[in-house]
Amino acid sequence: MNSRNRQFGWIQLTLICAFVSHLVMAQTPKPVPAPSSNPASASSLNIDPSLLAKANAGDAAAQVQVGEQYAHAGATEYFRTVAAQDYQQATAWYLKAANQKFVDGELHLAALYRDGGNGFPRDMEQAAAWYLKASNQGDVTAQGTLAVLYSMGQGVPHDDAEAYFWFDIAASVKGPNQEKYAANRQMIGERITADELADVQDRVAAWKAAHPQPDSSK
Numbered sequence: 001m002n003s004r005n006r007q008f009g010w011i012q013l014t015l016i017c018a019f020v021s022h023l024v025m026a027q028t029p030k031p032v033p034a035p036s037s038n039p040a041s042a043s044s045l046n047i048d049p050s051l052l053a054k055a056n057a058g059d060a061a062a063q064v065q066v067g068e069q070y071a072h073a074g075a076t077e078y079f080r081t082v083a084a085q086d087y088q089q090a091t092a093w094y095l096k097a098a099n100q101k102f103v104d105g106e107l108h109l110a111a112l113y114r115d116g117g118n119g120f121p122r123d124m125e126q127a128a129a130w131y132l133k134a135s136n137q138g139d140v141t142a143q144g145t146l147a148v149l150y151s152m153g154q155g156v157p158h159d160d161a162e163a164y165f166w167f168d169i170a171a172s173v174k175g176p177n178q179e180k181y182a183a184n185r186q187m188i189g190e191r192i193t194a195d196e197l198a199d200v201q202d203r204v205a206a207w208k209a210a211h212p213q214p215d216s217s218k
Contacts (some may be wrong), residue, residue, distance in 0.1 A: 035187040060102035067093030087120035124155030143170035164188045
């Protein structure tokens with residue numbers, strides 16, 4: 001099996017929902033509406049009033065949980081007629097958490113834009129932007145995903161050196177995917193020049209010096 005096929009095999013394993021054939025780049029995203037605090041709307045989804053109160057008070061973890069309630073509603077058959085509206089509400093709540101630099105909010109936004117569906121437009125540029133934010137905060141899963149995006153040119157320009165950069169950073173953290181990140185780093189390394197490799201290794205060293213490397217189970 002050649003390196004290209006091995007890479008795509010790993011991509012399919014780690015990003016099953018994200019990268020199917022013929023991904024369509026979305027148009028410029030529309031502004032996200034402010035989340036509703038309408039008790040009737042929340043009660044129709046059986047959202048715990050105390051959870052909603054915490055979310056409205058600015059608790060980032062609660063905001064993500066409320067967003068998940070709306071996203072789940074948008075994915076179900078019962079709520080199909082208002083699915084797009086529910087996804088917009090989910091996005092707005094995730095955005096509130098992400099704007100507080102809450103990584104879980106950033107990851108939920110990235111996944112929602114990555115997958116789209118039920119009237120909510122896929123937007124790989126937005127997905128990549130949120131994966132980058134989470135990556136810069138040290139999230140290993142986001143780093144590995146961002147590396148894949150650069151290796152394929154999805155939501156970002158195709159850039160093997162940048163893919164190597166993020167695979168290398170992700171591979172430096174202990175976790176179940178560490179070996180996969182290292183293997184993909186090696187394959188990507190075969191596609192860049194010696195000068196590019198030296199430059200990106202300098203960048204990696206500088207990044208690691210500036211960012212603590214957490215132990216991760218992701």
